[in-house]
């Protein structure tokens with residue numbers, strides 16, 4: 001199996017901050033893995049993610065995608081090879097659903113028939129009926145439907161890597177469970193590498209083949225959910241696991 | 256009053272058209288320059304700040320003083336008036352254009368950037384369409400201001416409604432003063448309404 005993403009001693013400190021948002025991080029992610037990134041607010045999850053599609057540049061160290069140091073590749077090219085989904089979704093309100101999904105295919109000058117077919121394929125993939133949804137505007141969709149479109153748009157040109165920054169953060173828990181299951185399904189069928197940021201430990205452990213646990217810019221543990229639960233590497237991880245167990249116990253008391 | 260209108264309507268019409276001509280030429284040139292400056296500013300925060308400060312400084316020069324400064328360089332007449340008007344407009348247009356473009360929802364900008372839109376694609380496919388009403392609002396302000404300042408420009412023989420107004424002032428001819436003011440106000444209001452109409456139409460076309 002080949003390496004999809006590699007961080008080599010990457011550090012990023014924002015101007016005026018007295019600690020690093022990402023602090024000497026090294027990690028390797030294999031192609032096809034579903035990685036979740038877990039940590040409390042401000043620990044550097046988003047910063048880590050954004051250095052992969054060069055929305056942020058590291059101060060030192062390098063980020064390598066499929067063996068290629070991305071600082072040597074044109075930014076626009078790097079970004080078009082990577083799907084990016086954010087919590088606020090950021091659909092274009094002046095474009096219809098199909099125009100939103102077709103944004104990058106259009107920039108790449110695909111022909112019309114191919115674009116139309118791709119839009120319908122993607123809508124079906126994310127569980128929306130193309131006939132019903134393709135001509136709607138984002139304002140005519142529920143939050144969950146908007147996020148499905150966000151996902152479809154990010155998948156449009158079949159990127160090998162998908163970056164998702166708390167995509168389900170603003171979605172109710174029932175819809176969220178459903179989207180999580182669908183995402184797992186998508187991942188199983190596509191063989192893409194997924195990076196998924198969340199600060200919900202259950203979501204992180206449910207989705208991730210491996211979980212990165214971060215605190216104050218550092219990776220505390222990067223392992224499978226089972227291994228983390230069995231052997232927390234650090235008191236912070238221990239407290240995370242304990243808090244999840246306490247929640248579990250709380251619910252169990254009512255059953 | 257009405258008598259003056261019926262007797263000299265051709266003179267008033269010529270002045271109005273002349274005024275309109277100055278305003279339109281000014282607008283075209285102003286928009287072209289402001290568009291270029293806006294694009295340049297979108298590449299660099301420093302450039303954008305420098306340009307805004309520069310034009311805000313020039314904007315604070317009283318119009319008669321600016322005209323007087325230009326006369327030794329470009330002489331009397333329409334050309335000088337248009338140059339001065341274009342310079343004034345840059346502040347109004349640039350400030351409103353930049354504020355409008357920066358007012359676009361940052362999460363939309365981030366999504367677009369993450370998808371690999373270039374800066375120009377971002378500008379023309381995302382920011383300009385979403386900031387359209389702010390851009391048109393900027394143009395409206397610039398137009399109304401141009402109609403007003405253009406009356407003053409007749410002090411340097413640029414013609415237009417200001418010519419009638421100043422004539423009236425010099426000879427204390429009340430009808431001339433009144434008609435000069437009414438017509439320039441009317442012109443400002445009409446052009447402003449026209450832009451509102453254009454904006455409404457384009458909004459409807461979007462839906």
Ligand SMILES: Nc1ncnc2c1ncn2[C@@H]1O[C@H](COP(=O)(O)OP(=O)(O)OP(=O)(O)O)[C@@H](O)[C@H]1O
Nearest residue numbers: 014015021039040041042043044045046047048199
């Ligand atoms: N553009 C920026 N400029 C300055 N500081 C920033 C910027 N982005 C993030 N930071 C800082 O870097 C640190 C890490 O931020 P980051 O957004 O990566 O956290 P996060 O783990 O994603 O948090 P959250 O769960 O709240 O989204 C924080 O202290 C934050 O204030």
Ligand SMILES: [Mg+2]
Nearest residue numbers: 045046047165
């Ligand atoms: Mg974040």
